[in-house]
Amino acid sequence: MQTATIIIKNGYQPTEVHFQAQQPAQIIFQQEDSxxxxxxxxxxxxxxKVQLAVGDTKTxxxxxxxxxxxxxxCGMNMFHGKVVIDS
Ligand SMILES: [Cu+2]
Incomplete structure (x- = not known):
């Protein structure tokens, strides 16, 4: 399993994550922004589409x-991030 953790705090940290194609992958969102x-x-x-309260971690x-x-x-389309699936 490929996993990447993205911390939500004043946006997404990091804003871009990479995964290899054809391999199982998960993003773990960790909410630190109120x-x-x-x-x-x-x-x-x-x-x-996931909802996160402060302190939540969702996969x-x-x-x-x-x-x-x-x-x-984000829900209002203001903060952005990117997932790149590498071939
Ligand atoms: Cu927003």
Whole structure:
């Protein structure tokens, strides 16, 4: 399993994570920001939407079947991050 931890604090740290294609992958979102802006993280391309209160840690499974770049964002589409699936 490939895993990447993204800390949510004034945005996403890091803003970009890479995974190898065709290998199982998960992102662990760790919420350290109390602003309402960042209490949701979502991606249409990656088909997830999660709510996080301060202190929450939530794991999202990433489909790595198609190499490419996929964006995620806060619920209001203000803060952005990127998942790169390397071929
Ligand atoms: Cu926002």
């Amino acid at each position: 602003s309402p802006c960042l209490n949701e993280v979502q991606s249409t391309a990656l088909q997830f 999202v499974t990433i489909d790595t079947s198609q190499p490419g770049e996929y964006e995620f964002a």
